[in-house]
Amino acid sequence: MAKYKKLTLPLILILGIVLVAIFGKAISAKSATNDNRTEVVFWHEMGGPSEQALEKVVDGFNKSQIKYKVVPKYQGSYDEAIQKILQTHNTSTSPAVFQAFDISTAQMLHSGYTTPVQDFIDEDHYDVSKISSVARAFYANDGKQQAMPFNTSQPVLYYNASLLKKYGITPPPVSPSYSDITRVAKELYEKSGHKTKGMTVQVYGWFMEQALANANRQIANNNDGHTGNPTKVNIDNPDTVEFLKWIKENIKADDFIDYGSGASAGANQTAGFLSDKVGIFIQSSASIGQLSKNNKNELGITYFPHPDGKKANGVAIGGAALWISNDKPKNVQRGAFEFIKYTLKPEVQAEWQKATGYLALNKDSQKTSTLKDLYAKNPASKVPGEQLANAKANFANSGILMEGMQLARQLEEVAMETVYNGGDINSALKTADRSINENLTQLNKANGYK
Amino acid sequence: MLKTSTTDVVSEKKAATTQRHGFRLNAKDNYYASIFLGPSLLVLGLFVFYPMLKTLYISLFLTNTLGKTTVYVGLSNYAKLISSPDFISSMGVTLFYVAAVTVLTVGLGLLLANLASQKLPGIGIFRTLYSVTMGVSVSVAAIFWLFIFNPSTGFFALLSNALNLPVVNWLTNPTSAMWAVIITTVWMNLGFTFLILLGAIQSVPNTLYEAADVEGASPRFQFFNITIPMISPTLFFVSTITIIGSFKSFGLIDLITKGGPTNATNMLVYRIYKDAFYSGNYAKSSAEAIILTIIIAFFTLLQFKFLEKKVNY
Incomplete structure (x- = not known):
């Protein structure tokens, strides 16, 4: 008897664990079978008003479906989501369809964790010609569509049209040059009696990359990675210098206000713009929704500025695409593609643009009454779409297909901050180049790329 | 009186120690020790010591896009x-x-x-x-x-x-x-x-x-x-x-x-x-x-x- 007594405690423990395992499983299984439809887990990074708009899209899809049910899950910022997606692959928590942002394209492509949407496009004979070709090209490789663009934005220049009118300042032209903006910024600062700062450019690597795209300047070799894996990056070039010189000139004239970097800087900048503390700033077209709401002033929008004496080359698209994970059964992947097709319907894209400012990707969206009403009410909201339509896609403005872009962007931002705080432009850019290239060499070595 | 009682305790303890061959655990002690320490050792090992050692291991390699270790580089990261x-x-x-x-x-x-x-x-x-x-x-x-x-x-x-x-x-x-x-x-x-x-x-x-x-x-x-x-x-x-x-x-x-x-x-x-x-x-x-x-x-x-x-x- 004493022999068995020893075993009581471990037995109780084991029994407890077994019970938890059985019932835990039963409980979770029960919740999954509440609905007979196949669950398609969808990871996204849309916060604030965009999240609400996205939930509406998902709801619309779920109502239209008897076979599939999309379950949206918010995953924080774009940056953080990438590692979550890569590290959960092949586990039960991983998503069936996920949203990954522009600069992670090379990473996702090389991971081998995704099923190219081209497979489903071919299977369904789905007509992609209605979808913006510039946006599609960004997420295609070797003529195969890897992911489907979903939320596509363009960086544009916002200005306070009411303030300019009040002080009798001529607004910037449709496609302004750096000096056009400097003129308006200086006039606004002077005529407002130094109450309103003329302009700001948030410390954000994306804006620097777009300034280079607009100047038709490639940053990485092998045509920004479009014809081969990049091995060298060159931020320290005349076009970057000109962009930073433009900012520096305005800092010296005191009509520039620096809000720093990061999400809080974006929020501070928006607050500053809405409270007449700053007149001009660059931001994604996806901010139109937020900037039109609660704005007592008239919102002015023009194209992203270009260097003086050069023609604007057009900026690359920003935003994110939807990818299908290949670690889920075929029918779940099918459900994911059905959802992607739904998101690209003309009416869905039109509603999406109206709610968020991301551009409607389906050409037929322009014919919907939703967008026609929007343009009639607020003509400026047409500008980002026109900027996109006017750009002719080439290597410089089709994004940089390179791994390690997230770190590169951080280093670009350090360079910008250095200059904003009075540092030398050339040495700041040289430092950035050195660190980016060091990281790139190491990454290529670790990945076994030539 | 007080003094004697203290000595008594000490001698008793001594006796116990000699019986146990100088604090060496016998089979019964081992059993109880593993019951009481086991769970916390398991948790610590799984969530503290294993990640620590793994971190040390990863720090000696280069990691690729997927976060996997690929090229051994020794202390070069340091x-x-x-x-x-x-x-x-x-x-x-x-x-x-x-x-x-x-x-x-x-x-x-x-x-x-x-x-x-x-x-x-x-x-x-x-x-x-x-x-x-x-x-x-x-x-x-x-x-x-x-x-x-x-x-x-x-x-x-x-x-x-x-x-x-x-x-x-x-x-x-x-x-x-x-x-x-x-x-x-x-x-x-x-x-x-x-x-x-x-x-x-x-x-x-x-x-x-x-x-x-x-x-x-x-x-x-x-x-x-x-x-x-x-x-x-x-x-x-x-x-x-x-x-x-x-x-x-x-x-x-x-x-x-x-x-x-x-x-x-x-x-x-x-x-x-x-x-x-x-x-x-x-x-x-x-x-x-x-x-x-x-x-x-x-x-x-x-x-x-x-x-x-x-x-x-």
Whole structure:
């Protein structure tokens, strides 16, 4: 008897664990079978008003479906989501369809964790010609569509049209040059009696990359990675210098206000713009929704500025695409593609643009009454779409297909901050180049790329 | 009588020890030891020791896009870090931050606790006020201070405007951004430090002060020669906690500056996080994590070796 007594405690423990395992499983299984439809887990990074708009899209899809049910899950910022997606692959928590942002394209492509949407496009004979070709090209490789663009934005220049009118300042032209903006910024600062700062450019690597795209300047070799894996990056070039010189000139004239970097800087900048503390700033077209709401002033929008004496080359698209994970059964992947097709319907894209400012990707969206009403009410909201339509896609403005872009962007931002705080432009850019290239060499070595 | 009983106990113990062959565990002890220690060893092993060893392992390799170890590079990750001006500046920034936060938190905490320990009518209100930040979460504190630091609509900006002073852009200037983070952290920490120190001061026996009063010692003399020595274990505890806590500071930095501007507030912990979960460079961040572990271990040891001797228990 004493022999068995020893075993009581471990037995109780084991029994407890077994019970938890059985019932835990039963409980979770029960919740999954509440609905007979196949669950398609969808990871996204849309916060604030965009999240609400996205939930509406998902709801619309779920109502239209008897076979599939999309379950949206918010995953924080774009940056953080990438590692979550890569590290959960092949586990039960991983998503069936996920949203990954522009600069992670090379990473996702090389991971081998995704099923190219081209497979489903071919299977369904789905007509992609209605979808913006510039946006599609960004997420295609070797003529195969890897992911489907979903939320596509363009960086544009916002200005306070009411303030300019009040002080009798001529607004910037449709496609302004750096000096056009400097003129308006200086006039606004002077005529407002130094109450309103003329302009700001948030410390954000994306804006620097777009300034280079607009100047038709490639940053990485092998045509920004479009014809081969990049091995060298060159931020320290005349076009970057000109962009930073433009900012520096305005800092010296005191009509520039620096809000720093990061999400809080974006929020501070928006607050500053809405409270007449700053007149001009660059931001994604996806901010139109937020900037039109609660704005007592008239919102002015023009194209992203270009260097003086050069023609604007057009900026690359920003935003994110939807990818299908290949670690889920075929029918779940099918459900994911059905959802992607739904998101690209003309009416869905039109509603999406109206709610968020991301551009409607389906050409037929322009014919919907939703967008026609929007343009009639607020003509400026047409500008980002026109900027996109006017750009002719080439290597410089089709994004940089390179791994390690997230770190590169951080280093670009350090360079910008250095200059904003009075540092030398050339040495700041040289430092950035050195660190980016060091990281790139190491990454290529670790990945076994030539 | 008393003496005999003590000897009895000792001899009994001795007998027990000899029976057990000098504290060696017998089979029964082993069994119970494994029952009681097993679960915690399992948990610690799985969630502390295994990740630690794995971190050490990863730090000797390069990791690819998927975060998998590919090329063995030995100590080259460490060598690169130690020779990188970026990383060195990060270390300097961290040490400065830790020192400033610890000195200010403990200093101000001590000052407030000393003030609030006076027996005055209505002192309870101040005790509550001083400790109120204990109930504030990091995110609330960060948002609250971000409003204050906003260069257009923030409290400091409006104050400077009203007084016709130049507006300090707190979060974009490297020096002031560091102070912004320090101020916020100290403000956050103060409530807890204050409460602990107040408890310690109040538990100093009143008779000591009465005796000192009889001797005619000044309040200043009493503070340095009675209060401080008597609460030294608590001071030691509070400063150790603050040092370790500020080395690990993350939430406020993530929410207020994100390590910027120009890496001025890019502390080690934040750098580790960014390198791993933003850039996906697990090898580099593992090496950084190991270095941070060594630094914290070094400071903790130093503290126990030198400071602890001066503590009155």
